Amino acid sequence: MAGTPAMIDSLAVWHAYRLPLLIALAVLVLTLRVYRQFNSRSKTAASSSVPVSPRSQSPEKSEKPDAPAQKSISPSTASPTTKITEKPTATPAAAVKSTAGPKRVQGRKPVKTIGGRRSSAENKENGPRVSFIQPIVFFASLTTTTERYANLLLEDLRIAVEKQSTSEDRKKGILPPQIHDISYLEFDDFFTSVPEAPADSPDIPGTRYVYCILVPTYNIDTVLNTFLGHLDETHNDFRIDTAPLSKLGGYSVFGFGDKEEWPTEEEGFCSQAKEIDRWMAKLTGRKRVFPLGMGDVKNDPEGALKDWTNGLLDIFNDIVEYGGLGEGVSGSGDAVESDEEDIEDDEESQKKKSSTMVDLEDIKMNGEGDSSAAPIPVDFTTVGKAGTTTDTAKEMVPKTSPTYAALTKQGYSIVGSHSGVKICRWTKSALRGRGSCYKYSFYGIRSHLCMEATPSLSCSNKCIFCWRHGTNPVGTTWRWKVDEPELIFNGVKEGHYKKIKMLRGVPGVRAERFAEAMRIRHCALSLVGEPIFYPHINRFLEMLHNERISSFLVCNAQHPDQLEALHRVTQLYVSIDASNRESLRKIDRPLHRDFWERFQRCLDILREKRSYQRTVFRLTLVNGFNVDDEVQGYANLVEKALPGLVEIKGVTFCGTSTSAGAGLTMKNVPFYEEVAAFCVALNAELERRGLKYGIAAEHAHSCCVLIASERFRVNDKWHTTINYQRFFELLEKEKADGTPFTPEDYMAETEEWAYFGNGGFNPDDERWYRKNRKPRPIDVAPESAPSS
């Protein structure tokens, strides 16, 4: 059928352009639909048919009272037995109560973020910089004990206020405390929303309340149950933000209980204080400024309260000094591990999250656990010569280098240009009363008193099982700028304390352990790298000892000259990663060509040092690499160096690309039974050779066993522990008048629970098993990794 020319033209155009035209049309229709959908949704929100509550019209503004500011009660005006309840000036919640209708509460829902980190935007939400703290003491008391202590706390706070500068134009500080008896309290005034800052505060926008809550525990029905009910209800009320108290500066709880009747927390000691602490964490968006404190009414409760108060005041000063809670605490800078509150406390979410749940000790600080924090390999071996440590020498880890970024991301604090400090998982565990590392069972080191540091991040090996070697600089000689030991010493201490402080808001951290942790007692120079590589290692050690900080130094048996020149340490380790040349080459992948000769020389030096120095072999067993048929070889090495102690542990699987490249998998991680069997075999071989050793202790939790020389056996009892006080006395005497001393002079009896066969877990601590996982070798692997 023929058409008109115009029709034919149109058809031709249609045939030529139909495809682009159809696509354009489809896009247009789609865009219109999306636009309309979006538009209708936003309209629904704004033009909801649900009537707006009259109280949602910014009650703070419209109902702000003219009434005088809240009155501060000082102990002088409050007799110990007076029930004191100061009503705050009209608060948003108070205003809400005066009219009928559902509550509407101002607050901030905590933002859930990956890994518990909060964005800077969220931090801004916390409002302006905190310049003034207004402490409020809340207490409940049936038989007046807690009330008495609440008044002591009030007095201490008042003294702290008086000690501050009194100048009129004071820009920051602590305001006079208030006190309230929970029994007479209108809960809504304080525990449904945050009252407004007192009108007489010098800086209203910069003033934050901090709640200090003191409660006893009663297993009968009391006001505490009503109070707990209110906290629960507030948190779960769908009309109220889950964290309506997030505008607080923070909170902390102290409980009183009776250990005679309720000896452990499992049996109910201070259980209600614990519950309140958990609810407050949720309601405030995890703003625990100081760990939960607990006092046993039969055993110096006042002392425990004093320690807690001192800690609290310290934090108050930090808050006003730095304008917020500081790093690591929710609602402030880097909310490290803040999501733990949910992981631990929220039973429901625990169930939901069980498949992905991890234990706190596994969550490494500063993104350590983050797979994106993959190590960046850096190799410095091609540059420089020994001794080129002039001013023009390069920095080992410059701030701008990828190595610096990778290490800090893994949780190291880099000090100066070549030193580092890091908190180990056992320190966190000990702070929470969940046990210390094997060094507690073997040598009496409580992990929360121990600092893990190194003055040299560089190493001369590339061990297959090292967590960090891909990240670390390596080299056979020191050819970098050398930092002064003072700088390193002060820097590592500062870094350590800073990291400890970051843990104060973590659930379960015990107030008394937190306070103890603020005084370093031990230093493990085994973090990573090679500490004796640092040219001023002896001066650094002297600084540790001058502050009575014990020194455990681990070296990799590759630097005999430095080992020979090393001064006395509390305990000297040499890593023995294999029993023969070939195996050592495969495992340690040393950079020195004469690595075996160096290794042998180090053993000779160790043999010489053993008369006046505690010496240790540290063996790390890797199935398929250094275990099979090597008992004889290890016995040869022991026979050569005659170390005082032999620590044997299973390798920790680190899952880095390096270890994978070396063919290391979970199969290479020995089970504890395998480690124990190896120790029995080695011990038998030593015995067969007439060498006087025995299996002294174990820490099954970290897959670690200790073989000790009979030098440390007195009256049929092992003495592998160290009397640190005695060590420092002897050291100081030696320094003063040259009186030498031996390892036997400062040994102490090993605890029976640590003996081989008894498990090695301190019964005073709470054994903590990871949930929802079968025990596997990795579960019992201890330190983050063997370092050198």
Ligand SMILES: Cc1cc2nc3c(=O)[nH]c(=O)nc-3n(C[C@H](O)[C@H](O)[C@H](O)COP(=O)(O)O)c2cc1C
């Ligand atoms: C009936 C009763 C029940 C108690 N229940 C517990 C308890 O479950 N856990 C606990 O640690 N202490 C418990 N206590 C001890 C009190 O918490 C402790 O004596 C506290 O100091 C009392 O403080 P108050 O004088 O301020 O009321 C209980 C005491 C009484 C009299």
Ligand code: SF4
């Ligand atoms: S694992 Fe090492 S660093 Fe950590 S507490 Fe024990 S000794 Fe100290």
